[in-house]
Amino acid sequence: MTDWGARAECLLSQVAACSEPGPGVTRLPFTPEHRAAIDLLQTQMEEIGLTVTLDHAGTLIGRSEGPPGSRTLLMGSHQDSVREGGAYDGIMGVVLPLLALDKLRAEGIELPFSVEVLAFADEEGVRFPTALVGSRALAGTFDDAVLSMTDTQGVTLREAMACFGLNPEQIRTLSRNPEDLLGFVETHIEQGPVLEREERPLGVVSAICGIERHQIEITGETGHAGTLPMSGRRDALVAAAAIVAEVDRMGQSTPNLRATVGALTVEPNVVNAVPRRVTLTAEFRSPDDATRSAAGDALHHFMQNLAADRKTAINAEKTYAQMAQPCDATLSAQLAGRGTDKGACGLLLPSGATHDASAMADLCPIAMLFVRCRDGVSHTPEEFAAKDDMGAAIDALASFLTALARKDSENS
Ligand SMILES: [Zn+2]
The missing domain is CATH 3.30.70.360 (Alpha-Beta Plaits)
Structure with missing residues (x-):
């Protein structure tokens, strides 16, 4: 039997090596470390059978194609870290849905809709004084003016993207049609102590504060x-x-x-x-x-x-x-309900931090799954999520996808 949590741990440690030298993980957008990380993720995505593209905002997209005319569920989070950050914030939300798709593939389950796993380039806003570039591009809320912002070396965001092989002038063409989408589901470490105190591996987010x-x-x-x-x-x-x-x-x-x-x-x-x-x-x-x-x-x-x-x-x-961004009640209930046989997802809690889902809420219904992290810490090399908790999250995501598939086929 596959230990999916162990696979997550292994993949995350490989991606964590795509870092500037020094303590913890430093992976800023549109850098050689970013390139190394998405190369690694691309290989994983292709092994799982996904079609991989990089959009002009630097978002790596692995797509599993559903039947013609079916809608698309978006899942994912950001690949970037803060300086001397950890191996889980953001990137775990890319790796876990990938493994959930792989788990379904191993079980021979085909979904009646398309799924895209997204690795956004820049959520943290550490290199440039802006953030949420990739998610805002999809939501159609990206402001071109931020392309002129510079990093500490005087490189503009426009130049950094062009050097990375992207065409920033094309970002405005990336906005998605909400009618094509089932929603966006982001998995993230909690970055707080609530799940640990409640002795729960997982929680479902009620709203982003x-x-x-x-x-x-x-x-x-x-x-x-x-x-x-x-x-x-x-x-x-x-x-x-x-x-x-x-x-x-x-x-x-x-x-x-x-x-x-x-x-x-x-x-x-x-x-x-x-x-x-x-x-x-x-x-x-x-x-x-x-x-x-x-x-x-x-x-x-x-x-x-x-x-x-x-x-x-x-x-x-x-x-x-x-403004606060409430999570979608239906998606959240499906995310929570599936885990209850293990008592995994019973806890509903707000997110005090902003996430890519905050920007995606302007586009489509959102839901978020939180994974317990040790001592509630994030943005440090000590950031840690246990492999069994990540395994529970993969189970929850896979169950969520099959529940959504049942509902989708009932509706059609
Ligand atoms: Zn994050």
């Missing part, structure tokens, strides 16, 4: 730490501390809300001076847009009162907002 960010500037008055009396001080950092505590309190007390102050600067930042000016960020994430925007509004209200109490000027601006 929306995000909003606020840039906050507090201006008070500086003075000598020893000579300025406590009464009447206009200490900008004391006001900032109240904001940090309030943001955390909101996150602790509101279901489905993540609330974080992640960046803060202090001026003059001197041991014996009262802080004059502080800038900080507040970020809210939630699978529910109303919860998220209510948090932003509540923080602004809190800061108005705080400014008066602390006699400081507080300017706050919402600098970024991204």
Whole structure:
């Protein structure tokens, strides 16, 4: 009997070797490491009997052709990593659906629809200050302006793609027709500790969280730490501390809300001076847009009162907002239901991080399968998913495909 999890582990370790030297995996888009990875994946795809193409956004596509006129299910994730990242984030979501297709092939099961396994070039946005290039191209939401963005060497995205043998001017032709598609299913490590705490190998994603960010500037008055009396001080950092505590309190007390102050600067930042000016960020994430925007509004209200109490000027601006992307209920139920005989997929959880599926949601119904990762860590060389958990994911994906095939034949 094939140990599918072990096969996943073996293939992932081969792809992990396609990396810049140094700790962990560094595989940036449109580089020799990217080329090595897709060469390896292409060989695997061809062995499984898929027809392989590379589109003009650098997405490697392995296609299993269904009957004429049938629709296509898209599966996949990104091939790229962060600098000194791990061997699972992204690439595991390419390898596991490939092996699920291979498992069905070994069992002699033919699907009544086409399947494409996609390896997107650039999701992380590490090399260029943009991300989700391949998924946005398919969704028809790719903005040509990003082609002029440069990496740290001054190479534009347009030049990097051309050097890779792609024609970036053709990206706008890549958009897919939603009517041809059954949906997009992305498998990914959880990048959090929930599945591990719940002792579950797999979970199905309910929604990808929306995000909003606020840039906050507090201006008070500086003075000598020893000579300025406590009464009447206009200490900008004391006001900032109240904001940090309030943001955390909101996150602790509101279901489905993540609330974080992640960046803060202090001026003059001197041991014996009262802080004059502080800038900080507040970020809210939630699978529910109303919860998220209510948090932003509540923080602004809190800061108005705080400014008066602390006699400081507080300017706050919402600098970024991204809507939540709910996963498709039908696809998600099929993904979850198939695993219940093993208790594998019973857990429904939101994704706090953005994924290719976020961009694909503009195109077609999406669903996501999360795989437990050790200590919830990602974006480090320590990132790890166990082979048995990956084997369970391959089982779940293969069962999902056969369930979808049954439903498809009932409908036709
Ligand atoms: Zn990822």
